[in-house]
Amino acid sequence: MNILILNGSPRLKGSTRQMIDAFREGAVSAGHTVEIADVCKMKIGGCLACEYCHTKGKGKCVQKDDMQKIYALLGDAQMLVIASPIYYHGISGQLKCAIDRFYSAAYPVGPSNLKKAAMILSSGDPDMYEGALFSFKGDFLGYLGLENMGVFTAYGSENGSKQKLDELRQFGQSLQ
């Protein structure tokens, strides 16, 4: 299976990335192909709401920035992992820009190979996930109709812990 991970953390050795790397290790060991898009290192503008993609553009976005790389990866992906630190009760702003740009990728229908989704979240405090989960459930499970493969969260001292990283590794390994 081709797995695309959108990493919303700007800290490439941070807690989110550690969970991503553990998940990737497990998934690769089980024979999957994993691509990580570090959205904070990419130039991705917010959606302009110009409606080009829903009219003349027929699903193509008018903005020619690094989101084009993600659109190409999305075309091949069978599973999408949304990974982010929690910023002010939601995902990071950079990742939100990328997700808003799904407006074109989901028109008139979502990416054809994409069937599954999972979420990875890191926060300072517990019980900080409602905002991110609302979007995950509404946009990815509901609107795009993807199968929920799991939600993995870590807060405080759980971040970077062996137990948490083992959990992510096993999750990757368990994927069929």
Ligand SMILES: Cc1cc2nc3c(=O)[nH]c(=O)nc-3n(C[C@H](O)[C@H](O)[C@H](O)COP(=O)(O)O)c2cc1C
């Ligand atoms: C701008 C900003 C906002 C944050 N807001 C929250 C928050 O609302 N709740 C929380 O528990 N942690 C919050 N945090 C802490 C991060 O979620 C936490 O440190 C996380 O582990 C960072 O992940 P990273 O190492 O992948 O960057 C915030 C951090 C930053 C920089």
